[in-house]
């Protein structure tokens with residue numbers, strides 16, 4: 459288990475941004491998804507210790523989140539004020555040194571930042587700024603990185619590069635993507651969906667694998683998921699198949715967003 463959030467609550471005045479939120483995330487690559495105003499930013503502000511929760515617990519790799527050292531957790535925030543004069547490779551190299559493991563060359567190569575490595579932050583396009591900030595979270599080999607809307611302002615090619623790198627790195631560094639849009643990745647280990655400060659769904663391991671299949675509905679209201687034998691049995695017992703449709707994470711999310 460990578461992250462365990464139990465009964466986490468945070469209110470701003472009488473707005474319950476997080477209302478007794480409980481979910482778990484597996485090691486590997488996970489998504490915290492939710493439409494605008496669902497509480498994602500509040501969660502990431504709590505886990506990065508910018509604000510305190512009113513109540514509840516977050517445990518990361520079995521430890522209270524506040525007990526993790528700065529080198530063990532990487533963050534890439536969506537809204538960041540970054541000094542324009544700083545050069546890409548200088549910054550990543552320094553982060554690596556400060557965190558005790560300078561893997562900045564590998565990260566520059568994986569995120570395909572070679573072309574801009576000598577540039578100053580102010581000289582980068584919006585997409586490269588985003589990619590650079592996201593890449594910086596992985597420098598120093600932290601145990602887990604939280605990426606807030608990593609794909610905003612990023613074109614489709616860069617998005618594919620980033621998703622590939624996330625999956626590749628998730629064998630060594632746990633990746634948690636916080637976003638209001640779902641971007642399919644070839645491997646995902648868990649997902650939590652928030653709405654209005656509450657957990658609408660939390661899928662892990664085999665629940666997620668079931669999502670890439672089909673769903674059959676029968677005239678008695680029964681739904682069969684990914685089970686051809688069960689469908690056969692129902693048909694043989696005289697039930698009528700009403701519909702059969704592909705089941706995907708996207709359709710699961712569409713029904714709940």
Ligand SMILES: Nc1ncnc2c1ncn2[C@@H]1O[C@H](COP(=O)(O)OP(=O)(O)OP(=O)(O)O)[C@@H](O)[C@H]1O
Nearest residue numbers: 470473475492493494495496497498499500501638
């Ligand atoms: N500082 C604040 N003061 C008052 N209300 C706030 C504050 N920050 C957030 N809220 C409210 O808390 C709720 C959750 O907001 P939050 O920013 O955590 O959601 P979000 O899922 O990150 O949204 P978005 O995708 O739009 O960034 C919203 O109703 C929001 O208006």
